[in-house]
Amino acid sequence: MPSDKKDFKKVAYYPGCALEGTAHAYDRSTRAVGNALGLELEEVKNWNCCGAMEVKNIDPKIQTYLSSRVMSIAANEMGHDVVMAPCNGCYHNLKKAEFDLQNDAESRSVVERISTKAGHDTYQAGQVETIHALDWIKDEIGEEGLRERTKDALKGLKVANYYGCMYTRPRHIFPEKDQGEGSESSSQPHFMDDLLAAAGAENVDFPLKTACCGGAHTLSDSDTSTLLVTNILKAAEASGAEVIATECPTCHSGLEMHQIRAEKTLGYKSSVKIVYFTQLLGLALGLDEKTVGLHENISDSTGLLREKGIA
Amino acid sequence: MPIHEEHLIRPENLSTHDDLIIDGIDVSGHWSTFIESRVVTDYNEAIEEEISNLPGGEFIHRCWQCGSCTNSCTVNAVNPEFNPRYWIYLIRMGMESELLRDKDIIWQCVSCNKCTYACPRDVFPEGVMKATAHWLELKGHTPKSPSTIFDEIFTGQVVETGKIEEGRILRSFFKRTGQSLMQDWVITMVQRMIARLPVKMLFALGWGGVFKPRTSQWARARSAINEYIVEKEEDHRQALGLDDLVDLAKQELSPGETRPAD
Ligand code: SF4
Ligand code: SF4
Ligand code: SF4
Ligand code: SF4
Numbered sequence: 001m002p003s004d005k006k007d008f009k010k011v012a013y014y015p016g017c018a019l020e021g022t023a024h025a026y027d028r029s030t031r032a033v034g035n036a037l038g039l040e041l042e043e044v045k046n047w048n049c050c051g052a053m054e055v056k057n058i059d060p061k062i063q064t065y066l067s068s069r070v071m072s073i074a075a076n077e078m079g080h081d082v083v084m085a086p087c088n089g090c091y092h093n094l095k096k097a098e099f100d101l102q103n104d105a106e107s108r109s110v111v112e113r114i115s116t117k118a119g120h121d122t123y124q125a126g127q128v129e130t131i132h133a134l135d136w137i138k139d140e141i142g143e144e145g146l147r148e149r150t151k152d153a154l155k156g157l158k159v160a161n162y163y164g165c166m167y168t169r170p171r172h173i174f175p176e177k178d179q180g181e182g183s184e185s186s187s188q189p190h191f192m193d194d195l196l197a198a199a200g201a202e203n204v205d206f207p208l209k210t211a212c213c214g215g216a217h218t219l220s221d222s223d224t225s226t227l228l229v230t231n232i233l234k235a236a237e238a239s240g241a242e243v244i245a246t247e248c249p250t251c252h253s254g255l256e257m258h259q260i261r262a263e264k265t266l267g268y269k270s271s272v273k274i275v276y277f278t279q280l281l282g283l284a285l286g287l288d289e290k291t292v293g294l295h296e297n298i299s300d301s302t303g304l305l306r307e308k309g310i311a
Numbered sequence: 312m313p314i315h316e317e318h319l320i321r322p323e324n325l326s327t328h329d330d331l332i333i334d335g336i337d338v339s340g341h342w343s344t345f346i347e348s349r350v351v352t353d354y355n356e357a358i359e360e361e362i363s364n365l366p367g368g369e370f371i372h373r374c375w376q377c378g379s380c381t382n383s384c385t386v387n388a389v390n391p392e393f394n395p396r397y398w399i400y401l402i403r404m405g406m407e408s409e410l411l412r413d414k415d416i417i418w419q420c421v422s423c424n425k426c427t428y429a430c431p432r433d434v435f436p437e438g439v440m441k442a443t444a445h446w447l448e449l450k451g452h453t454p455k456s457p458s459t460i461f462d463e464i465f466t467g468q469v470v471e472t473g474k475i476e477e478g479r480i481l482r483s484f485f486k487r488t489g490q491s492l493m494q495d496w497v498i499t500m501v502q503r504m505i506a507r508l509p510v511k512m513l514f515a516l517g518w519g520g521v522f523k524p525r526t527s528q529w530a531r532a533r534s535a536i537n538e539y540i541v542e543k544e545e546d547h548r549q550a551l552g553l554d555d556l557v558d559l560a561k562q563e564l565s566p567g568e569t570r571p572a573d
Contacts, residue, residue, distance in 0.1 A: 020524055021477040048473035048526040053422055054465035057441055057458075059543055060366050062536055066469065069532070110539065117535035169424035170435070186428075212385045212423030219484055220457035221419055227389050228421075257500055264496040298503050 006129055008140040012080035013041035014070055016090040016249075017049050023087075023249030025293030029278035030086045030133055032292055036285045037141050037149070044074050044083070050093040053216055060100075061110040067097035068111045071130070072123035086133035086278070088166035088248035094130040095173040101125040132167065133278065134191040134247055135184070143198035146281070152200035153284035157308055160206035160241035160272075161192045162232065164251040168210055192247055192277050199284035204239040208232050213254040222258075226265060229258035233270040242304060245277045252276060256298040273301035283310050320346055354405040357552065362402055362446050364550030367438025374399045380426035380436040386419055393419060395426055395436045398443060410443075411452055418444040418456035449551050457488050470536050473526025 019027035034041050047070050049055075051063030071094060074080045085091040100107040102125040115122040131139075137146075168177065168186040177184045184191050189210065193203045211232055214225030232255065236244050246252040255274045262268045275297065282292035289295065289311040294302050305311035324347045331338050362368040374396075381387050381396040393416055401410040420440035427437050447453045455463075464483045468475050485491070526532075548554050 017475045017524065018477070020474075046527055048529070048532070049469045049475050051469065052465070052475075054462040055469055057445075057462045058466045059540065061543075062466075062470075062539065065536065114532070114535040114539060117538070118532035165423040165425070168428075170427040170437075212421055212425070214385070214421045216421045216423075217419065217458055219481070220461045220488075221421075224386065224389060224419060224421070228385065260500050260503070261496040264499060298500065300503075 006082050008039070008082055008084070008131065008136050010040040010042065010080075011082045011084040011131070011136060012044050012074035012078055012128070014044045014047060014050075014074070014083050014085045014090055014094070016047075016085060016087040018087055018089070018249035018253070022253050023276075025296035026086060026249050026252065026276045026278060028296070029276055029282045029292040032287050033137070033278045033282045033285065036282065036287060037137070037145075039136070039140055041084070042078065042080070044070055045077060047073065050090045050097075052089050052093065056093075056096075061107055062114075063093060064097045064100050064107050065111050065114045067093045068101065068123040069115070069118070069120065070094065071097070071128050072115065072121050075123065075127040076121040081128050083128050083130045084133060084136045085130060086247070087250070088132070088164055089250055091130060091132045092166035092173070097123075098125060098130060099173045132247070134167075134195070137195055137281070138191045143194055146195060146198040146284075150199040150281075150284040153286075154196060154199045154201035154280060154310060157201045157280075157305075157310060158204050158240050158242045159196055159201045159280070160204050160236040160239060160244045161196065161209060161277075162206070162236075162244050162246055162251060162255070163189045163192065163209050164215070164246075164248050165210060165212045167248065192245060196245060196277060196280060199281060201245075201280065204236075204241045206236060206239050206241065208235045211235075213251055213258070215250045215254045218254050218257065222261065223265075225254065226258045226261045229255055230262045230266060230268055233259060233262070233268075233272055236272050237270055241272055243273045243275050243280075243301060245275055245280060247277050253298075259299065273304055274299040275301050275305075280310075321349075324349055351406060351409070353408060355407040356405040358405050358407055358410070358446075359403050361551050362439070362442050365442035365445050365449075365547065367435065367440075368442030368446075369438070370432075370434050371399060371402060371439050371442075373432040374403065374434045374436075375432055376400060377431060379429040379431065380434075383425040383429040385421055385423045385425055390416065390419070392416060395420075395440060399434070399436065399439060402439075402443065414447050414453050417447065418453075418458050420444070446551070449547065449553070457484075460484065460487050470533055470540075472524070473529040473532065474524040476524050 015027050031041060048066055050070060051066035055066060056063040071083060074083045083094060085094060101111060112122045168174065168189055171177070171186045174186060177186045197203055208231065212228060213232060214228040218225045244255060246255065252274060259270060279292040279294060283289065283305065289302060294311060302311060326345045326347060327341050328339050359371060363371050376396060378396045381394050384393065384395060386393040392413065398410060398413065398417065417440060420437065422437055424437050427435050430436055444456065448455055448459060461484050464480055464487065465475060468480060
């Protein structure tokens with residue numbers, strides 16, 4: 001359903017819970033990059049959690065309601081028609097809610113009922129378009145725009161781009177993907193690769209771009225998660241990457257956490273660093289390492305990035 | 312039901328005899344291992360409907376057993392016993408006892424949706440895995456999995472406050488699953504965080520329990536959601552036939568007889 005092209009210059013920004021907590025660096029760097037690129041973010045007022053996978057598991061319709069409330073505020077209280085979410089989970093859930101509200105009458109009636117009782121306007125499918133931080137920059141600034149502004153600043157940095165699962169799967173909630181030229185691919189996503197390459201980075205051939213890190217059971221079945229993360233780290237190192245670029249707080253903290261756990265429980269030590277793509281773009285745009293929150297990552301990439309003359 | 316018996320070679324179905332002579336021929340020892348046939352007769356044909364009435368299980372009837380889900384499955388790659396296609400088959404055949412053999416690993420689905428991506432029939436196997444894990448718990452076949460406990464803590468917090476606080480979730484989860492926060496890797500992780508993060512941020516993460524993220528004026532949304540949850544649980548009980556069980560138990564009492572006091 002390619003809707004008429006909306007303007008991404010000024011968007012409603014939905015940071016989500018993780019960006020308020022462990023992924024503070026992602027929040028910081030996303031805002032800083034937007035600022036540096038002249039894009040405007042207006043945070044969704046009094047937002048709530050989108051419901052994530054956990055609420056969906058208990059009851060998918062409650063998750064649909066939670067996500068719909070965020071979109072309702074953006075549309076009805078703030079007058080936006082685009083919501084930008086940097087978290088794969090939030091992005092995914094808002095998209096899923098959109099799909100369900102468009103296609104399932106029961107979801108519509110549950111959402112209507114809870115919204116009315118909760119005392120706010122019911123979100124109507126189609127009121128906003130939800131985009132990821134990647135869409136936002138790719139679309140509004142583009143590779144050409146980044147090239148001009150960054151002048152190959154990331155030159156010499158070998159990057160494995162990791163997108164995780166929620167950015168592309170399940171396919172049906174992302175009708176704008178796989179639409180040919182210029183659109184994102186659900187099997188071989190490339191928006192992050194494109195942006196970082198435009199800033200001069202050398203993207204390695206990384207086969208596990210959309211592999212799962214086991215984030216769903218990061219605590220409840222830690223051994224499986226550690227195994228899955230270990231596979232990802234090994235593949236990244238084997239492909240020659242110095243850093244893994246991430247575009248989701250959960251993927252990012254999953255990699256950081258299980259990198260440590262793999263060291264402690266499997267004796268597997270890896271040196272690849274884990275960095276948000278917005279941190280890399282921010283540095284490439286001349287922001288300093290504090291501004292993009294490099295010191296807030298558990299995986300310490302400062303040394304490497306300084307050595308390369310990037311930070 | 313087209314299939315009425317199934318033979319599966321399993322270690323417990325293999326037998327060797329130390330001293331066995333059949334028709335004058337000595338068939339003792341490993342060279343003559345017997346495979347005992349196993350006949351399944353105890354079908355529970357209600358399972359498919361029960362699971363399809365739970366969220367995620369709706370489209371199980373579409374499965375044509377191509378195996379793409381198992382082939383693409385993240386967990387199958389690290390544990391070959393994890394086999395969504397096979398479980399869907401068992402559910403549709405009503406082979407309950409066979410399904411129960413794997414009851415302790417079904418919840419381990421990581422919801423990566425690789426199966427959903429691969430499935431040619433839009434079965435949404437990820438949803439079926441969730442519904443099945445849920446069914447196992449509702450029927451009392453398994454205790455609540457750590458994953459369900461996590462989901463409950465998480466959902467509880469969202470419904471309560473509108474937002475989640477990661478540190479608090481972590482602490483509650485470790486407490487409810489009886490794990491120590493003082494595990495080697497947790498300590499190392501926190502140490503690395505402390506080494507690099509400003510103290511203010513650590514408090515913000517909920518380690519100090521000072522920062523409490525909340526959505527304001529959430530009370531009305533909370534009560535609307537809670538009301539919905541109460542009704543929904545009743546639906547689930549009906550879907551599983553649990554209400555009927557209660558009714559049956561009541562009917563067993565003869566007229567006029569009163570229930571023993573608690
Ligand atoms: S997906 Fe995660 S970060 Fe996003 S709102 Fe939900 S819990 Fe928060
Ligand atoms: S955190 Fe892991 S499980 Fe979740 S989307 Fe990212 S890769 Fe997938
Ligand atoms: S991929 Fe779909 S159709 Fe094929 S076995 Fe799995 S659930 Fe059935
Ligand atoms: S969602 Fe579950 S069943 Fe499907 S591929 Fe992932 S782990 Fe396997």
